[in-house]
Amino acid sequence: MGKPTVDSLRTASQKAGRLVWNHSTHLSGLIPILERLCQQDSIQTVTPGVIGQAKGHCPKMQLRVSVPIRGGYKVIARQGKTVQEVFILTPLAQSELETALAIAMKKS
DSSP states (O other): OOOOOHHHHHHHHTOOOEEOOOOSOOOTTHHHHHHHHHTSTTOOEEEEEEEEEEEEEEEEEEEEEEEEETTEEEEEEEEEEEEEEEEEEOSSOHHHHHHHHHHHHHTO
């Protein structure tokens, strides 16, 4: 039990983000995307929120950064006529978060 090495400190600071399961219902296919997003660097916490209905129809899953919140951003997930809020706590800028979301969606 000596001093922590640089490698052990690096892996501790780059640990995966946390996906919060506070609702029993989610958009179909959303959770695997959010799990991949949590694996990326600088994503701290991902919390799916309220589900609602939209007037328009969106055939494929879309994730769009909506507004900044304290410590991160609110993202709107849409599929079909259903929408769901997702709150992401991260120090990333909006453009970097949009890139991270695109990477998480490509692997689906």
